[in-house]
Amino acid sequence: MKTEMSVAKILLPVEFSDRCLGAARCAEALARHFHAELAVVHIVTPPYVAYGEVNAYPPAADFYTQRWEQSQKELDGFLRDGPPGLTVRRILLDGDPARQIVEYARNGKFDLIVMPTHGYGPFRRFLLGSVTAKVLHDTDCPVWTGPHLEQAPPWDCIALRRIACALDLGSGSRAVLAWADSLAREFSADLVILHALPASTVSAGGFSFDPEWRLQLESEARQQLARLQAEVGTTGEVHIEVGDVAAALRDAAAYHHADALVIGRSHGAGVLGRLRANAYAILREAPCPVVSI
Numbered sequence: 240m241k242t243e244m245s246v247a248k249i250l251l252p253v254e255f256s257d258r259c260l261g262a263a264r265c266a267e268a269l270a271r272h273f274h275a276e277l278a279v280v281h282i283v284t285p286p287y288v289a290y291g292e293v294n295a296y297p298p299a300a301d302f303y304t305q306r307w308e309q310s311q312k313e314l315d316g317f318l319r320d321g322p323p324g325l326t327v328r329r330i331l332l333d334g335d336p337a338r339q340i341v342e343y344a345r346n347g348k349f350d351l352i353v354m355p356t357h358g359y360g361p362f363r364r365f366l367l368g369s370v371t372a373k374v375l376h377d378t379d380c381p382v383w384t385g386p387h388l389e390q391a392p393p394w395d396c397i398a399l400r401r402i403a404c405a406l407d408l409g410s411g412s413r414a415v416l417a418w419a420d421s422l423a424r425e426f427s428a429d430l431v432i433l434h435a436l437p438a439s440t441v442s443a444g445g446f447s448f449d450p451e452w453r454l455q456l457e458s459e460a461r462q463q464l465a466r467l468q469a470e471v472g473t474t475g476e477v478h479i480e481v482g483d484v485a486a487a488l489r490d491a492a493a494y495h496h497a498d499a500l501v502i503g504r505s506h507g508a509g510v511l512g513r514l515r516a517n518a519y520a521i522l523r524e525a526p527c528p529v530v531s532i
Contacts, residue, residue: 243421243425244273244418244421244422244424244425245273245350246269246273246275246350246351247273247275247276247350248275248276248278248347248348248349248350248351249266249269249270249273249275249276249277249278249349249350249351249352249353250278250280250340250343250344250347250349250351250352250353251263251266251277251278251279251280251352251353251354252280252281252282252336252340252352252354252370252374253279253280253281253314253317254281255281255313255317256355256389257389258355258356258388258389259354259355260389261355261387261388261389261390261391262353262354262355262384262388262391263279263317263318263321263353264391264392264393264394264397265353265383265388265391265394265397265528266353266383267318267321267322267325267394268394268395268397269351269353269383270322270325270326271322271325271394272425272426275350276326276327276328277318277321277325277326277327277328278327278328278329278330278343278347278349279314279317279318279327279328279329279330280329280330280331280332280339280340280343281310281313281314281329281330281331281332282331282332282333282334282335282336282339282340283303283306283307283310283331283332283333284333284334284335284336285303285333285334307331307333310331311331314329314331315329317329321394322394322395330343336370337369337370337373337374337377338373340352340354340370340374340378341373341374341377341378344378344379344380345378345379345380349380350380350381351380351381351382351383352374352378352380352381352382352383353382353383353384354370354371354374354382354383354384355371355384355385355386355388355389356371356384356385356386356388356522356523371384372519375504375518375531381418381530381531381532382530382531383499383528383529383530384522384528384529384531385522385525385527385528385529386522386523386524386525387526387527387528388528398426398498399422399423399426399428399498399499400426400428400429400496400498401428401429401430401431401495401496401497401498402419402422402423402426402428402429402430402431402497402498402499402501403431403432403433403488403491403492403495403497403499403500403501403527404416404419404420404430404431404432404433404475404500404501404502405433405434405435405488405500405501405502405521406432406433406434406464406467406503407434407435407503408434408460408463408464408467409503411503411504411532412467412503413467413470413471414503414532415501415502415503415532416432416467416468416471416473417471418501418530418532419501419530420471420472420473420475422499422501422530423473423475428498429475429476430473430475430476431475431476431478431491431495431497432464432468432473432475432476432477432478433478433479433480433488433491433492434460434464434477434478434479434480435479435480435481435482435484435487435488435491436453436456436457436460436479436480436481437481437482437483437484438481438482438483453481457479460479461477461479464477465477478491478495484517484520484521485517485520485521485523485524486524488500488521488524488525489521489524489525489526492525492526492527493526497526497527498527498528499527499528499529499530500521500525500527500528500529500530501529501530501531501532502518502521502529502530502531502532503531503532504518504531504532518531
């Protein structure tokens with residue numbers, strides 16, 4: 240018997256940017272649907288002092304106190320016009336942002352983290368920010384993220400009508416498919432199952448392999464996907480793409496008008512199989528939010 244998806248606690252890390260506002264709209268929509276508690280957390284990073292502790296340098300300590308007070312004001316005013324009846328807690332922490340997010344989510348037994356991809360600070364030049372990258376690598380719970388969250392509509396206009404699930408056929412694929420299937424059933428959405436065969440399986444060094452080879456690989460993949468579907472008890476459409484993994488999944492998600500793309504990762508070790516090597520590219524290129532399990 241299939242179990243219903245349970246999302247009782249959602250964690251929303253914020254730094255008050257437009258991307259965070261977009262992520263907040265997604266978090267509000269999900270929290271309202273699941274009747275979940277929404278915890279909004281902001282982390283104040285202590286100022287760097289070359290010599291001694293912050294308290295040993297009064298101007299730095301005063302500046303930090305001002306930052307803390309200003310952050311508290313911004314946090315108190317954040318999401319005051321959200322869905323009626325939504326339970327929102329606001330938490331102000333200090334320290335390393337990624338570490339605090341991961342620890343708070345783990346200690347609080349959160350079911351989902353919602354956050355944008357773009358980072359700030361010395362890694363700002365990368366679309367996938369250093370904080371998000373660390374959280375994706377270290378956290379145990381699913382993470383809802385994406386490069387276009389600032390374009391999210393108001394919470395009451397967010398709908399999940401079609402869920403795409405990308406499987407690499409690694410050891411975690413069953414759990415990923417089960418999660419995607421539960422999400423689709425929860426929102427009465429269509430489920431599309433995607434698998435990408437790398438371009439190297441059909442050609443290399445300017446030489447194309449025998450077309451029968453690709454057909455054989457595709458046949459084997461379909462058989463494995465069919466077994467996974469039988470185990471999970473889902474009948475979603477199956478589509479197998481060929482090419483660069485991130486680009487193939489991007490194009491497939493766009494073609495199928497997916498409202499969310501679900502991929503898998505192993506705890507503490509990044510994303511499984513080929514998706515591990517391509518996870519950041521998938522996140523950068525996805526046309527819709529990505530949920531990594």
